[in-house]
Amino acid sequence: xxxxxxxxxxxxxxxxxxxxxxxxxxxxxxxxxxxxxxxxxxxxxxxxxxxxxxxxxxxxxxxxxxxxxxxxxxxxxxxxxxxxxxxxxxxxxxxxxxxxxxxxxxxxxxxxxxxxxxxxxxxxxxxxxxxxxxxxxxxxxxxxxxxxxxxxxxxxxxxxxxxxxxxxxxxxxxxxxxxxxxxxxxxxxxxxxxxxxxxxxxxxxxxxxxxxxxxxxxxxxxxxxxxxxxxxxxxxxxxxxxxxxxxxxxxxxxxx
Numbered sequence: 678x679x680x681x682x683x684x685x686x687x688x689x690x691x692x693x694x695x696x697x698x699x700x701x702x703x704x705x706x707x708x709x710x711x712x713x714x715x716x717x718x719x720x721x722x723x724x725x726x727x728x729x730x731x732x733x734x735x736x737x738x739x740x741x742x743x744x745x746x747x748x749x750x751x752x753x754x755x756x757x758x759x760x761x762x763x764x765x766x767x768x769x770x771x772x773x774x775x776x777x778x779x780x781x782x783x784x785x786x787x788x789x790x791x792x793x794x795x796x797x798x799x800x801x802x803x804x805x806x807x808x809x810x811x812x813x814x815x816x817x818x819x820x821x822x823x824x825x826x827x828x829x830x831x832x833x834x835x836x837x838x839x840x841x842x843x844x845x846x847x848x849x850x851x852x853x854x855x856x857x858x859x860x861x862x863x864x865x866x867x868x869x870x871x872x873x874x875x876x877x878x879x880x881x882x883x884x885x886x887x888x889x890x891x892x893x894x895x896x897x898x899x900x901x902x903x904x905x906x907x908x909x910x911x912x913x914x915x916x917x918x919x920x921x922x923x924x925x926x927x928x929x930x931x932x933x
Contacts, residue, residue: 718909
């Protein structure tokens, strides 16, 4: 056993090198709402997902382990990632006029300000990498960014509630609001990323690529949502699929 441990330590020391990546991701997402009601209701049954946007600043730190030069796979990177991530998720729904027989067609966007913590191992070829990442987004605050009718006209605050469909009296949510509104205020994610490197000099390169990510929903705590009839909604959650590009810098991986 000691021999195996010593062998692993020696190999990691000889063939691993420190790797740092920093990049800016930007892209779009599509939301997938899921709601269960205790009785029929036109507004909540009309909820549909829509297109939103994403932007962030991410750093990755870890080790790059070289492999045998005779094989196509040149190295494997073991990278911890963290940073700031903003995602704006959109839905549409029908909301009644005062007479309750006609409806606004509402477009609503909720923007989440998150800290992400994750792990993103990568298989590296020459100047190309394939990665599989997992982690979680921890929302620190959120804002209702837009609430308009389907044609793009802003809905006046006196004609409809001020906040979001699930928290109707607030436009800005702090972390205490988020902890109250969601059962668990953490959103797990999984992603597949593809990236390339353009070297300026050895161990320093332009990093570019993209990834497809799926964010698992944070279920709402239906006891604490701020609507008139809380007992109407038995469960509600909003997951989303993202298509993201990124560009940045990479330091530490050899150009070979």
